[in-house]
Amino acid sequence: MRTALNLLVLLLLAGCSSSKQDSVEAINREIAEGNFTRATELIDSLVAEGQINETRQKDLLFTKDSLHRVKLDFNRTREEIVGWVEENRLFTPSDSLLDNWEQSKALEFRVLDGEKRYFRNAAPNIFRVDASARELSVASLPSSDVPRDALLTDAFNHKISSDTKGKYLLPEKSMKVRYTLTVNADAVPDGEILKVWLPFPRKDIDRQTNVELLATSQPDYILSDDKTAHTSLYMEQKAIEGEPSVFWTDFQFTSRGEWFDLSEIEVAPYDKNSTLFQTYTAERKPHIGFSQAVRELADSVTRNAETPVEILQAVYRYIAANYPWASALEYSTIANIPEYVIENRKGDCGQVALLLITMLRYKGIPARWQSGWMTHPGEVNLHDWAEVYFEGTGWVPVDISFGRGGPVPIGPGREFFMSGIDSYRLYINTGFSGEFFPEKRYPRSETIDFQRGEVESGQWNLYFDQWRYRMELTYR
Template identity: 50%
Template sequence: MKKLLYAIALFLLASACNTKPASKPYSWDDDLHQRLLTDFCMTETQVKDYIRKYIPDVTDEQIRQWEASKALECMTLDGEKRYFRNAGPNLFRVDSACYDIKIAKEGTALGGSEKVNMENLPEIIAAVKKEGKSIAAPKRMRVTYTLTVDTNAVPAGKIIRCWLPFPRADQARQQDVKFISASEPEYTFSPQDCRHSTLYMEKRAVQGEPTVFSETFEYTSSGEWFDLKPEDVQPYDTTSTLYKEYTAEREKHIIFSPRLRELAARLTAGETNPYLKAKRIFRWVNDNFPWASAREYSTIENIPEYVLDNRHGDCGQVSLLFITLCRISGIPAHFQSGFMMHPRAWNLHDWAEVYFEGVGWVPVDQSFGIPTFARNADEEYFFLGGIDSWRMIVNTDYGMPLVPAKKYPRSETVDFQRGEVEWEGGNLYFPQWDYHMDIDYLNY
């Protein structure tokens, strides 16, 4: 008996000695550090090489001045100065002198979405005026959305969990959503009340092969426009649930900081009509914050404050600034996002909706702002109370839970568009996978 106990003790001791140390527990700080290293991946030499395409004799003094003004975005990581991956191109969008230099060399031209909207906006306006309905100019699309996880990103045999974006079926301007197929035999749709609309699937990784998830669906997207007049807007019922929810602060990107409160008060001073207040805010953001490529939202502590500090913003960033200023000013507002689906110009996109008593919820695309091609007052302020026909609405809020729940923090902790993937060992971040969308325009 003693020999048996001794043998068991030796076995347990040997097993303990041969046990591998536990893997390091997940840490958001470590995760955030890696995300910043991904976004801030350029050296000063690389940035200078880009700038020299337009300013051949660029000096170190100029570089330092642009850094100080935050037109050239950089940060120190691991003791090394690193530049944002699109710091060079952004410099020529944000700094007015650099912008003029680039325009003098290359000229200006309408972007792909602007060319499409130059035809679509008059189509919507004319139809609304003729028919008296705010929704018009429907476009039907068939979409195949594919997310591909890199080969060997996950050990063979391990389950990969995937959430793909799926068009919402609870929006008046997005109708006849039809699911056609998915790459996996088993899939789950998020409940309709979930703020992020998803199709969820699982798949085992195979050695030496990428892991591919895909879905195919059809839907009809319409434009919407409200020919808003100040007299159409009635006083709010400030006791209503809607008013209280959508004029409140929300962690962590709708925060009523002293600076934002002062700014909202200054922009709306002397005005009591909610529509005219919103119009002032919309115009001010449009005129002061040029579009620029954005770092990942998950790396930013407070997006509206970031926009003010850096004097630029992409679609979601300026939308969150607009929403926050509206809420501070007593105008209910919320976030919407998904995709802009313009032919030959589809992309991720974010916008907003505001609520006017007596009118209802109306769309606001702060990033599209005042179109450069606007030919009349209706087109000039079209995107304050209007939206083009080329959209796919996926989200009616930001930073909300996915269904089924995700174990690890999302790659995009604010928005949900490209999709999300994880396995038992952790989240799969953007460099480990890619996405693509094939769009068949059925009535264009």
């Protein structure tokens, strides 16, 4: 599979002169062969000539930036993989065992500048995705993104009916947040303006209410107010030499989970001429595309399904059973996320959500992205899920990632998340790869999602290795 880097460079070929086309093709070859240092040198040389327009220069610089992103993700040596296994699983893997893990793609690696480098979380991922590896271990399974089931059990047992047939409401949870983003000292020159977009709760989602901005680190700010798919709070600050730049905001909100009993829902025929149907059953490349791999998988999985509910059930059950959770590469370095999941047979929350959305759209079921944070006590983290539209009922939440795991002692069991969501959520995004308000000038650190924040200066984007973030939650 080609990486996102190859695709970016290929796009630059259009409209280039023959000499520039030769240079771009040379860059593409070096990237394909893993020669990142040489590719970077060629990019610098081409930009230094000053004979390409601003758009192509920006694309080349993003390609160079992407090489850096891949290097950060693939920064482990074979010795470090062995060391992690010895320390955490209490045995020493043989060379042949490591080779087998590589061949099965349980142990993810790339050859960069002639040296094999492993994904930063490749070692624990082995024991998440490879059943035979787990049999060799005496340690417990490395953690995933599934929260404690006791919270769901208690909430489900206290649900109440709503005005919509088949829909049940879970108890509300109110939370106060201090969100802090700290840019490293000297990440930019002294006096340069840092521009920061912090995540902020949406006000246009029924399951999230009582949203209130309480305080900000800077007196001047811009709140996007749900103008875009990503809700943000924008601030600026001058960098001071030798000092970190700190941005923070305090806000509060109330979240309320819900569950739809699919046996009580009567799905009316879709209005296929509606804007909603046409929008949310369409491809949106590169990450929602009806490729041969997607079509064959979706058709095979749903061959006995007839109704929209049956199609959802078939797709959900297949993904939950066949694609275990694993720590993921940065999304900006993956060319096509659903196909990556199919090929590698693993995926984190957002990866399997995109696969589910793509398969459902191909089968004519409207589906869309939703994301933010999981805010469960003691298990606060970034999280992505989906929504599926049933005519006559509306949008139904689907968290395929939480659908994976052990049994839950409630009626629907783990399949609660096939048509339900808990009350420990912070909703920030109603779509992916959207615009920002105010507009972001340079390429994003996260090209799909928006949960950690985004930072740029007057010169370029600041990637995740140049700043850190922290979410502090108080339950009320």
